[in-house]
Amino acid sequence: MAVSLRLDPEIEQRLDHLAAQTGRAKSYYLRELIEGGLDDLEGFYLADATMERVRKGEESVLDAAEVRKSIAMDH
Template sequence: MLAIRLPEEIEARLDKLAKRTGRSKTFHAREAILKHLDDLEDLYLAEQIVRRIRSEEEHTATLDDVEARLGLAD
């Protein structure tokens, strides 16, 4: 079970959408969360990786370096 507080403007938009579509506000809120959860997870993972790269805990390689290491260089 999840209960969230929304700004009045968002609540009004959600209410209007629910009335126009004949579906509940809960339905639309659930759909929005499901559609954007993957994006949020990807964003936070990318931010963690960037922090590790900047702190030199993680290193990067160019495509040329990877190809050379794998024996795929021209």
């Protein structure tokens, strides 16, 4: 998939320098950044979306006692 984006000139200069010094394409480093950071972004934004649903009452939650009971920790 082709994607187009604008970078801050300072970031673009840093990326250009890295690519020139290492002989790798800028797209290589952009892919590395995306792949390396996607887990963090998913974790943060999906958790944030879940918390928003909880605040709105659209997502159910269990307290610690209910969790222990549901997995038979409390007899």
